Every structure is written in structure tokens, then in C-alpha cells.
Amino acid sequence: MKILMVTGGTGGHIYPALALADYIKEHKGYPVTFIGNEDRMEATLIPEKGYAFYGLKTSGLAGSIVKKGKAVFQSLRAINKAKAILKKENPDVIIAFGGYVSLPVCIAAKKLKKKVILHEQNSIAGKANKMASRYADCVIICYENARKDFPNNKVLLLGNPRATLASKHAFNQASFDALGLDSSKPLGLIVMGSLGSSSVAHKLKEILPNIQDVNFLYVAGKNNMDSAQELVADNVKVVDYVDQLAIIDAFDFVICRAGATTAAELAASGTLSILIPSPFVANNHQYYNAKAMVDDGYAFMIEEKDVDEKHLQNYIETYICKPDLAKKMKEAAIAHGFQDACQNIVEVIEKI
Incomplete structure (x- = not known):
């Protein structure tokens, strides 16, 4: 054939x-x-x-x-x-x-x-x-x-075929250790796509240092490393790229866009997420991807215009402080993971 x-x-x-x-x-x-x-x-x-x-x-x-x-x-x-x-x-x-x-x-x-x-x-x-x-x-x-x-x-x-790939991912301890993150606190991974997002970064710069009970890894994208340095704080480390699937299991949640590939990988790997759909894509499709995931019970969503400390802190605390709910959401993700x-x-x- x-x-x-x-x-x-x-x-x-x-x-x-x-x-x-x-x-x-x-x-x-x-x-x-x-x-x-x-x-x-x-x-x-x-x-x-x-x-x-x-x-x-x-x-x-x-x-x-x-x-x-x-x-x-x-x-x-x-x-x-x-x-x-x-x-x-x-x-x-x-x-x-x-x-x-x-x-x-x-x-x-x-x-x-x-x-x-x-x-x-x-x-x-x-x-x-x-x-x-x-x-x-x-x-x-x-x-x-x-x-x-x-x-x-x-x-x-x-x-999505990427779901099969994500479901077979293996955690790479060496790759995670090389990041030098303090895992004594809950860990949040922030990925805004290969090109990064200056509009979201600008908001997070003011928010993340105030969430001191979480350590964050911010993946800026190669074209945004210079401007992303302003996010560096005691609890925020900035890198240009990571093999996301190789380290995802070490993180308690991910803050990210809602593109089709990202959405498929999150569900298939059972990853808890806070989605900030890009408002700059055709047919606003990221919003509808994120809404479907929220409606099916395995993600939270904040529209970019609504990103603030109150919303972000609330969803992070839900994942960290309500383990039974977090477990149910992980199970729902995998059930919809194809x-x-x-x-x-x-x-x-x-x-x-």
C-alpha cells in the first residue's frame, strides 16, 4: 500500500x-x-x-x-x-x-x-x-x-496522531535535572509556543513573583529570550526550549496556549493545564479547543484579556490544594486522550 x-x-x-x-x-x-x-x-x-x-x-x-x-x-x-x-x-x-x-x-x-x-x-x-x-x-x-x-x-x-506519541512518552530524569529546578515546591511549566508570546509574558512578569508557593519554568521561545529575561525571579527560571514530553511528568501543571497539537498531547499524557488560547489565530480556534477541554472536565481556561493574578492563583490553588479534584481531571484528560x-x-x- x-x-x-x-x-x-x-x-x-x-x-x-x-x-x-x-x-x-x-x-x-x-x-x-x-x-x-x-x-x-x-x-x-x-x-x-x-x-x-x-x-x-x-x-x-x-x-x-x-x-x-x-x-x-x-x-x-x-x-x-x-x-x-x-x-x-x-x-x-x-x-x-x-x-x-x-x-x-x-x-x-x-x-x-x-x-x-x-x-x-x-x-x-x-x-x-x-x-x-x-x-x-x-x-x-x-x-x-x-x-x-x-x-x-x-x-x-x-x-490526533500526536496523542499516540504523547501517550508513549518517557520521563527523562537527566533532562529535568539539567534544568536545576527546586522541586521542594510545586512546579509549574509555562509554554507559549515556539515563538513565545510577548503579550502574555508582559502580564506574567507582574504576576508570577507574587505566587511564591510555586516554582515556575518559563519556556520563552528562541526569538523571545532577550525580552523574557524580565520574567526572571526567585521562583521563575527562563529557558528558550525544552523537550516538553521528556520532562512533563515532573510538573504539577502547565500554563500554555491551546493549539491542536498541544491540546492532544496534554490530554493523552494526563497533564493538568491552565489554557490561555491565542486570540490571534484563524477562526479563534484555540478558544474553541480550550472550551471543549474545559467542558469535558480536564482543563481550566483564562482568555488572554482576563489574565490576572486572581484567576491564575485560583486555578493553581485548585490543582495543588484539591488533590481529589486534580486526580479526577487527570483521569478525564486521559479518557479524552485518544x-x-x-x-x-x-x-x-x-x-x-
Whole structure:
């Protein structure tokens, strides 16, 4: 069986695809080829991981009439190029992980009568996936809330492939010890994404030193290390990067964004979290991811505009001072964690 995956634009689309590809490579040995944008991060990241990659030139249907017209023209060209790639590779199944590059490939695949599986990582579907769903034989979702965005007879709730990866994580004592943290107090890990978040950091600078009964590790992101130094305090250490899954078990809770990959990993690893969804993402999807996690009983959420010491202290104290509730929330996280996501998705691939 030959598999072709389509992904691109952001890590939220790319990393789940790579997680599934790695699982297939390890457990099934099926060859996997990728299509993505020729000028985005996938064009270098995916080949570095050892997979064949084809690039397309595409852009989203946003902006002025001129930009939208350009995007349509690019899509038409991308459809023709995708058809040529599919004829050359002749995959049995195409799996599209979203991003605007997915749509022309799904259209080309359907023209060639190829089987198409769509994967939606967020609780609210992106525009490209909504449009591409008409060409899909099956749509895999990660949140029950996303079901309403697709034809119900096509939908399967199977989760994010990153969940399987997170569920198999192993604690690395050496990596944790190298951080030099004082674990005599409860520990909080703060991760605001690979680029960090200056808007949240500005607020936390005033808040964290006042929460003296907790020691914090703030992961700033490489581009924000200089400005993040202002957060350093007796109870706050700042670093540019950590392998989050390698050390997560040492922390009592995590304060973080609510991107799809982060959300999947938190649930699958049973990690307690205080979510601050980014208000600067398409369709406000991080808010809806976080809301789904809160509604299912395994996370707290503070909207960025509401971040203050009172809210943060209240949720931290709940995790630390109410162990029975914290235990129930961990159990709820794991119950919604889709730890077998990769295995279940592969079963669909083989049956479709």
C-alpha cells in the first residue's frame, strides 16, 4: 500500500501528519510521500525527516480581490500539478491534514478517483477542510464539536496522531535535572509556543513573583529570550526550549496556549493545564479547543484579556490544594486522550 499525505502551513497541520507517517513507517512499513507548500516550513522540515516531498504554490482566499484572484489562479495550477504528482506516485490513499494546500490535492485526487481521508485537528473546522470535505471519503475529527462542520455520514472521531506519541512518552530524569529546578515546591511549566508570546509574558512578569508557593519554568521561545529575561525571579527560571514530553511528568501543571497539537498531547499524557488560547489565530480556534477541554472536565481556561493574578492563583490553588479534584481531571484528560489514534487511523486507511 502506498500513502500520500498532504499538509502544510503551520505546525498544527504538519506535526500530526509526521506523527502518523512515523507510526506507519515503524509498524506497517508502507511508503509515505508528502505534498505541501513549496515556500513554507514543511518544505524543509519534512525532507529533513527522511520523507519524499513535492511542493505546490498555493495561498489562502483572504485579502483583497486581487489577492483572492491570485489565490484562485494558483489553486488551478496546483490542481494540475497535483494530478501529475498523483499519476506519478499512484498512491492508494491520500490523507489531507488541512491548510489551504490540501484543497487542490483533494480535488485532483477525486478527479483521478483516488480514496481521500481528511483529518481535522481543531474543534472548529478550517475553511480549507470544510471545502475539501466534499471530495473526501472519510473525515477524521478530534473533537465531537467538529462533527457539525462535515457531512455526518463521513465523520469518525479518532483523535490526533500526536496523542499516540504523547501517550508513549518517557520521563527523562537527566533532562529535568539539567534544568536545576527546586522541586521542594510545586512546579509549574509555562509554554507559549515556539515563538513565545510577548503579550502574555508582559502580564506574567507582574504576576508570577507574587505566587511564591510555586516554582515556575518559563519556556520563552528562541526569538523571545532577550525580552523574557524580565520574567526572571526567585521562583521563575527562563529557558528558550525544552523537550516538553521528556520532562512533563515532573510538573504539577502547565500554563500554555491551546493549539491542536498541544491540546492532544496534554490530554493523552494526563497533564493538568491552565489554557490561555491565542486570540490571534484563524477562526479563534484555540478558544474553541480550550472550551471543549474545559467542558469535558480536564482543563481550566483564562482568555488572554482576563489574565490576572486572581484567576491564575485560583486555578493553581485548585490543582495543588484539591488533590481529589486534580486526580479526577487527570483521569478525564486521559479518557479524552485518544491514545490509540494512530492505530485506529491506520485501520481506516487499510479498510477504505
